[in-house]
Amino acid sequence: MTDRIKVAVLGASGFIGAEVIRLLSAHPQAEVAFMSSQQHAGKPLGQVVSGLRNSRAAGRRLRSLDELSKVDVAISCLPNGVLPKVLDDVSGQADLVLNVAGDYRLRDPEEIAQYYPGSVGGWRQDIPYYVPEFGEKPSEPVVNLPGCMASAGLYALYPLFRDGLAEPRAVVDAKTGSSGGGNTTTENPSLRAGNVRVHKLHGHRHGPEIRQALATWTGTAPELQFSAFSLPVVRGVFATAYTWLREGAGTAEVRRAYARAYADAPFVRMSNGRSPVALPMLKTVVGSNTAEVGVSVEGSRCVAVCALDNLIKGGAGQAVQAMNRVFGLEETLGLPEVGPWP
Structure with a gap:
């Protein structure tokens, strides 16, 4: 071009x-x-x-x-x-x-x-509802992109349901920074600083969004509990997804499912470390278009976590990434893979 x-x-x-x-x-x-x-x-x-x-x-x-x-x-x-x-x-x-x-x-x-x-x-x-990592590149003239907390929940859950490893129910706990409220929010900063509080325990609109997307891309519409919380940070979403594995599924099958799902996804990185500091965190994704995903299995219980920047991978970066794909450009053009550190 x-x-x-x-x-x-x-x-x-x-x-x-x-x-x-x-x-x-x-x-x-x-x-x-x-x-x-x-x-x-x-x-x-x-x-x-x-x-x-x-x-x-x-x-x-x-x-x-x-x-x-x-x-x-x-x-x-x-x-x-x-x-x-x-x-x-x-x-x-x-x-x-x-x-x-x-x-x-x-x-x-x-x-x-x-x-x-x-x-x-x-x-x-x-x-069409479009997440660049899932589904076919859209050809329609109008495309809707996902919500920031929905993106994190989907990255955490998609491989499990795509490979049929989990029972059709899940709990997603999503925490987000203050920029998620936009620049017209009336929330007093003194109530946000040094505080973690409930945003919405039931009835958040990202819940049906995640369920609908999973049904479309995996064939499973899980019973989903989605709750949202406010973090005392400016940027970032940290989502924790809890599922229960089907009989016969274990750590090896789960790790293979995530590796396959994101093998060709330049902006979804699997964190395979076992120590807490090697698992996803906000500090390693804020300022970038990268989503980090980590997963841990104990018996039949599976916990997956995803961290991303709500304004980039959950918003502006997702849009630029989608634009790149639709116009046949290199998917990573103009998008940061890493943010500032520390």
């Missing part, structure tokens, strides 16, 4: 939108051609997003969505419920729309009404 991919970033002033711009600034085959922000239209990017004020794009002005002109791909980082209202117009200007929000993640009408009431309607064609 000789021509650079022209990308529109919708919702550029949010955390994930800003990360998309930062990542694409180092992408050798893509360029940001348009940046939208309804609230800050007309203002320079660097004035609105402090973290990008030293970037080459800092002086470029944010635009209103109705100014969008023809691009190759639009990466929508708009809040839930916004894209369905404008999708016809956006898809008319973009050959591909990658949605980072949750609007089209679920297929069941009752679940959509329950978890994403503002997203009902707005499009008449099938919109």
